[in-house]
Amino acid sequence: MNTATLVLTAAGSVLLLLFLVMKARMHAFVALMLVSVGAGLFSGMPLDSIADTMQKGMGGTLGFLAVVVALGAMFGKILHETGAVDQIAIRMLKSFGEHRAHYAMGVAGLICALPLFFEVAVVLLISIAFAVARRTQGNLVKLVIPLFAGVAASAAFLLPGPAPMLLAAQMHADFGWMILLGLCAAIPGMLIAGPLWGSIISRHVTFSSPPEDKQPDVDAAQLPSFGFSLSLILFPLILVGLKTIGARFTEPGSHLYQWLEFIGHPFIAILLACLLAIYGLAYRQGMSKEKVMQVCGSALQPAGIILLVIGAGGVFKQVLVDSGVGPALGHALIGAGLPIALACFILSGAIRIIQGSATVACLTTVGLVMPVIEPLAYSGAQLAALSICIGGGSIIFSHVNDAGFWLFGRFTGASEGETLKTWTMMETILGTTGAIVGMVAFELLS
Template sequence: MSTATLVLTAAGSVVLLLFLVMKARMHAFVALILVSFGAGLFSGMPLDKIAETMQKGMGGTLGFLAVVVALGAMFGKILHETGAVDQIAIRMLKSFGERRAHYAMGIAGLICALPLFFEVAVVLLISIAFAVARRTGDNLVKLVIPLFAGVAAAAAFLLPGPAPMLLASQMHVDFGWMILLGLCAALPGMLIAGPLFGNFISRHVSFNLPEESSQPDVEQHKMPSFAFSLALILFPLVLVGLKTIGARFTAEGSRLYEWLEFIGHPFTAILLALLLAIYGLAWRQGMDKEKVMQVCGSALQPAGIILLVIGAGGVFKQVLVDSGVGPALGNALTGAGLPIALACFILAAAVRIIQGSATVACLTAVGLVMPVIEPLHYSGAQMAALSICIAGGSIVVSHVNDAGFWLFGRFTGATEAQTLKTWTLMETILGTVGAIIGMIAFQLLS
């Protein structure tokens, strides 16, 4: 088929996806599967290959991510139930003081969100922002914008978050470089989009505190120490980083090299972190086996829904790749003379604005650019930089088709207009700053 037809198929698929999710109110999982069938048919794929390609897309996406998300969900839930997450947030506030509480909220959000899903982190931490606002008398906007910026930065750029882990696995990225460049993008992005922008926008927009708001219901004397809580959250990242650094100083194929590869794999790192949280923290606090089972089981319920949507996004991505739609659109964009890093950002941003989901934007952008960049044989570090560009594009201009938009409004009591002025601008600043850092890193590493 002609390039124009394939590009129109891609555009039409995304428009149809938007219609099904926003207007027809179809569940994102069903809509993605349906649109994938349509993209395969209209792109001229052999009928007997469509279902086979979809199966490959689902398996290829979830084969890695299902284990990471499931273990990560249980790990994060255990940390919450034992008070480790709350301990970090409270210590940050004490260290920074009430006058700089907005910086404390941003850093607490960034750290505490590492083992948690975005929605879970918001639910667990938002009450701290309410309590601080009551104590300091600050405009709630000044505190919740940094909190959401920290949580969003962790979800977008930092391992072991589902989106960056997904990008790392799909683009064959070196995990150590992903951690390093993710930090380089997340920290300045959070500071600019969070405390600095929050302080500015709080002069123009104000939120009222909810009638009932309190600190997390965790007894102070039962909480683990701040040092131990922080060490638990950073433990899997240290193992992954140790593999990347240590492997450079050991002979490939040696016994030590194999052990570093083994303990630094995300499967092993997060599993060991989970076991340490259960046996080194939960049991020491007196949590019995039945309670541990209940906590882990409850953590898997939201994870299952997230995984299904991510898997369906992988199906759509694979159909775009195998049908030729992805290569055609990717080549058309790069053929326009755009630098590859900028093209990654624009593709992800376009899909994000049209259909709302950051995860689907990441997967779709990967499907569109991988056929173009694979033959160029970029290094793992360069691929990490391109992944950061895609991650940045996948969170910009959040509006009414994004669940995060409504989540922010629900917890803060903001109107749609206020949410656009605060949340939408914060996400756009965060994604743009992160992507710019990814582009700079790509140039420096080239």
């Protein structure tokens, strides 16, 4: 089948996905599976290989991510239930002071969202922004934009977030470099898109007085210490970082090298962090075994839905790869003369704008570009830089087909127009800033 037909199949598949999710109101999981079958049929795949390709895509995606997301969900839920997340947010506000509360909200969002899903982090932290807005009588816009920017930066660029972890695994990137470059992208992105943009747009947009916070007041005396709370969140990142750093100073194949490889794998790092949160924090605070079991069980319910959608995105990606659609579109894009890092950003951004999901945009882009970049034998560090570019593109221009768009409006009371001026611009600034960092890093590492 010629390149033009394959490219049209890719474009038609994404447009069909958009129609099914937005107009037909079909669940994203069912829509992705249906579109995957359609893409396989129209690209000329043998009928007997379509189902095998779908199974391969689901297993290849979830084989790694299911463990990470499940353990990460339990880890984050325990940190919330024990007050560790609240402690970090409260300390940030005390350290920065009320006049710089918008910076405190950004930093708190960036740190506290590390072990949490985007939606969960917003739900847990938004009440703090409301409380500060009531206390300072300031414009809520100036506080919620940095908060959402911090949470979004963490979700887009920082391990152990599901999207960055998924990108690193699918791109075969070095996890240690992913942490380093993710920080280089997330911190300036959060500062520019959060406190800076929030201060500018708050002069033109004013949200109504914040809704009453239904969450009970937090008793700071009952919370774990700030140092221990922060250490728990950073613990899995340190283990993964030790693997990358230690690999440069130890003999490959040695006993120490093998141990560093073992404890630095995301599976082991997050498992140890989860056990530390349970036995070192929850039980020490007097939480019963039954309560811990209940907390862990409740954390897995939303994680299951997220995993199914991610798995279906992996099916779509694999069909694009095995059918030849991915290589054709990828080569066409590279053939246009665009640098590979810029092409990753543009492709991810285009898919994000069309269908709304950042995770699906990441997975689909990987499927389109991997056939092009695999023969080039890039290093793990370069692949981490390209992953950051894809992650940046996957969050730009959030609009009405993105759940985050409506989540922001629901919590702040913003109209659709106000959400476009505040949330959409923030996401675009954040994604573009992060992607520029990724492009610069790719050039420096080349």
